[in-house]
Amino acid sequence: MAERSFAREVEDLKLGEGEIFRGEGILAITKALLQSGVSYVGGYQGSPISHLMDVLADSKDVLNELGVHFESSASEAAAAAMLSASVMYPVRGAVTWKSTAGTNVASDALSNLASGGVTGGALVIIGEDYGEGSSIMQERSHAFAMKSQMWLLDPRPNLESIVKAVEDGFELSEASNTPVMLEVRIRTCHVHGQFVAKDNKAPAFTLREAVENPQRDVSRIVLPPAAYMHEKEKLEKRWPAAVEFIKSRKLNEHFGPPDGEVGIILQGGMYNSVMRALQFLGLADVYGQSAIPLYVLNVTYPLIDDEVAEFCIGKKAVIMVEEGQPEYIEQALNTILRRRDVNTKVHGKDLLPLGGEYTSSVLAKGFKSFFEAHAVALLGNQPPVPDPTSVLQDPKVKALNDVVPQRPAGFCTGCPERPIFAAMKLVEKELGPHHVAADIGCHLFSILPPFNIGATTMGYGLGPASASAFNIEADKRSIAVMGDGGFWHNGLSTSVGNAVFNKQDGVILIVDNYYSAATGGQDILSSRAENPNRTTNNSIVDAVKGIGAKWVRQIDRTYDVAKMRDTLKEALTTPEPGPKIIVASSECMLNKQRRVKPLFGKAVKEGKRMVRERFGVDEDVCTGDHACIRLSGCPSLSVKHTDDPLKDDPVAAIDNSCVGCGNCGDVSEAAVLCPSFYRADVIYNPSRMDLFLAKARRAVIGFLQRRRDSRRLTFAH
Helix, strand or coil, X not given: CCCCCCHHHHHHCCCCCCCEEEEEHHHHHHHHHHHCCCCEEEEXXXXXXXXXXXXXXXXXXXXXXXXXXXXXXXXXXXXXXXCCHHHHCCCCEEEEEEXXXXXXXXXXXXXXXXXXXXXXXXXXXXXXXXXXXCCCCCCCCHHHHHHHCCEEECCCCCHHHHHHHHHHHXXXXXXXXXXXXXXXXXXHHHCEEEXXXXXXXXXXXXXXXXXXXXXXXXXXXXXXXHHHHHHHHHHHHHHHHHHHHHHHCCCCEEECCCCCCEEEEEEHHHHHHHHHHHHHCCCECCCCCECCCEEEECEEECCCHHHHHHHHCCCCEEEEECCCCCCHHHHHHHHHHHHCCCCCEEECCCCCCCCCCCCHHHHHHHHHHHHHHHCHHHCCCCCCCCCCCHHHHXXXXXXXXXXXXXXXXXXXXXXXXXXXXXXXXXXXXXXCCCCEEECCCHHHHHHCCCCCCCCEECCCCCHHHHCHHHCCCCCCCCEEEEEHHHHHHHHHHHHHHHHXXXXXXXXXXXXXXXXXXXXXXXXXXXXXXXXXXXXCCCCHHHHHHHCCCCEEEEECCCCCHHHHHHHHHHHHHCCCCCCEEEEXXXXXXXXXXXXXXXXXXXXXXCCCCEEEEEEEECCCCCCCCCHHHHHHCCCCEEEECCCCCCCCCCEEEECCCCCCCCHHHHHHHHCCCCCCEEEEEEEECCCHHHHHHHHHHHHHHHHXXXXXXXXXXXXXX
């Protein structure tokens, strides 16, 4: 992997029976897979499940010993298609990706998988990226489970429950011949805790046995008339089998007193937030003891009608805690209760927000309204419910808001994508604005200040495809941007192939960061690193030429702003027909610094001569125009006041976070702004020659400074 080693996490996977596993939820899932006798694992990286993929990628020895096949899939669709191995053979398989973006991509394979059903356990681990910290559209995976009739687990956010959910998921899948989705929210993935480990299990039935003894069952293949029988089998066999398994194994849980006037029904993943909200109201303690009956849905689909009715009978009202919209579960609760003539009042999104993240303070506010309406005596003398917006009303915060400018999300210090968009702004100044189709990845930050570039984003690797409607005769060409991860995920065929096939006249800019930078530095086909387990160093330029692209330019140092500007200008003005493709390559600076800094520090400690480049601004030359900041936006660029009485405006300054990429100087030179930027070499463990030269330079500079001062006009007081 390009970013970092996961050697410590790999050691945790080796823990045996009775040993204590400590760590994050997503790593507990990884360990649980090996304890469950999984035969193969695939997936596509993305928050919040990247660590699962990253750790397994570094676990070759552990996996080989167990006979587990691991694969970093080219896309979520490729991962989902892997699960076909469990259709005919009793092998357990698991795949993982970021949802719902990844589930959208995988839905075709999942539909076919769910239709024919499975023989071995098939587990789909989906990282539910929902809420204010999400980087994708606000949707839920629940709809996919309902659409394809796959069972959906949503375990309580503690490691023991998470591990149990993995084990139960495989067994539920096998008991009902149905793939199972395991939904893990961001809170679940990153919760810390411990559980008692078990020995890892080699698969009971291996992939080698499967491939050497091929099986074929036409009734499992999605073709008429079998496809019509699959629907009947889902309703008459698989669903009842799943319900029976969930009931008999008590996968859903009850907490609090057995009886009460009111109750709370909640998704398992919301348990910690609900308990915290009840603590705010004085109705639960820090040890998890609740004064309110709780029915925790560790399985949110299918619902168990008998359990739901039994919990609600005798209660005046229940409130359904269902994060996100629409209210699938709340609607189902009403249907279940009305069909059984149970008159318990069902609340949910009438008291809680229709959408958005259900934090503890949000839940506490809704719960308070619920209890005031149906069981006010429970509230007693509860403390005031915390208002999450109260800090914003503080006069000191308001005062800060008046003087501190907003800081939108942006590129990291030294990001090689920053000069690409600086060059694009320079071209825009000369040729005017163009329609720019953006894509998923770090380059999406270009839509925000200071660049303000980009009109749409339609999906991973779909940037150029989203500009295809503009393949018309016009005075301007469209520009489409996508990253190397998106290129290999979907872009080669869907975007570049489509552009070549339809003779699109637009410009396609492919940002090559040497690996999938936005998702954590995972290797991809074009990674520059040598990977013993993967084939890397496959050229993006060769790939686009291989499917027929003619006008292709490679820029192997994006920090050369002038070259980027001139190449973009050429692409937008050349008379040559067909797509104009620019591959702009430079390594992700964040990952590079993570790798280089420890090596640099180690070399300095060992006494080796090391040189670090730094950039600065000459205060005497800087005019205070700050065009360099407007065209760069680098976090290391700032401003400061000088002691020069002739300068009213603050001058540009570079702070210690500078990584020496040189972008600010290149931007200034390409834009013909000013010569105030300079480069300085910081030498660690200097040689005798370095010390001699430094002494000589100081002497010469000191002489020149003294001579200048002696000639300066002075005025007597």
